[in-house]
Amino acid sequence: MTEIQALADRILAGDRRALARAVTLVESTRADHRAEATALMEALRGADRQALRIGLSGTPGVGKSTFIEAFGMMLIEAGLRVAVLAVDPSSARSGGSILGDKTRMERLSREKGAFIRPSPSSSQLGGVARRTREAVSLCEAAGFDVVLIETVGVGQSETMVAEMCDLFVLLLAPAGGDELQGVKRGIMEMADLILVNKADGDLKATATRTVSDYSGALRLLRKRPQDPEDFPKALPVSAVEGNGLETAWQEMQTLAEARKTSGWWDRRRAEQAAHWFEEEVRWGLLQRLHTDPQVRAAMGERAAAVAQGKMTPDAAAREMLEHLST
Secondary structure (H helix, E strand, O other): OOHHHHHHHHHHOOOHHHHHHHHHHHHOOOHHHHHHHHHHHHHHHHHOOOOEEEEEEEOOOOOHHHHHHHHHHHHHHOOOOEEEEEEEOEOOOOOOEOOOHHHHOHHHHOOOOEEEEEEEOOOOHHHOOOOHHHHHHHHHHOOOOEEEEEOOOOOHHHHHHHOOOOEEEEEEOOOOHHHHHHOOHHHHHHOOEEEEOOOOHHHHHHHHHHHHHHHHHHHHOOOOOOOOOOOOEEEEOOOOOOOOHHHHHHHHHHHHHHHHHHOHHHHHHHHHHHHHHHHHHHHHHHHHHHHOHHHHHHHHHHHHHHHOOOOOHHHHHHHHHHHHHO
């Protein structure tokens, strides 16, 4: 038995240490590690295990880590296994994670039914590490029931999250009506569920008003074909007190089941797989521009010609593309 097959077997048996090792392998940029990672993903392809993939985004300071810990603990108490892929901002100096989400989910990290993996975003748009998609597949193969993908901040680039999850949840803080303008319409259109956190204490009344504001805003958006009646919707939650978490989970399950029944779930997953195939090809071509000596030389010649005014950028790019195709 090869080492890769042995690692695959351990992952399929639910070995968390093997899973951690596999995630490290797929995140590596070394050529030999990439070859091994590809072989590992192929070995696991036939497992055909599916988890509920939930993308979670929110404004800084909204309490994403607190929510994930409380939500994850609730799911574990219900007998489910939960994986959390928390994508941290990267240090410009070392490339390592800055926030260290694992240290902020102390209770959840001690649970045997949980797997928490902080990954540096490595300058990727939307704060999603490029290999997060493969990490999600590894967690599914290891038998986790729910995979939570926490991303950095809120922005239009969060569309990357939508290409690897089944449900997209937007976590927001209680705010006045004017703050509604601060959330981009694009992110609102992507959200399947808006959860207004910190609905407790002095902020409870404000949170209730905020839910009402967002509910009204959601009704103004164009109806999406993948949504059953009453979705998307806004709900109040309190990660500190645990209020609203079970209701939010029930709504997520209702939405997931409706999408499976309608056939949208399978179609969407097929579309996502095709999307990531195209992304891999695109990334491979970009890598070739930087790593192939002959290609780099050809790029340098044309860049110099453009800089000297001997060629227009468009003409030089066309010539370079023709050179790559030969």
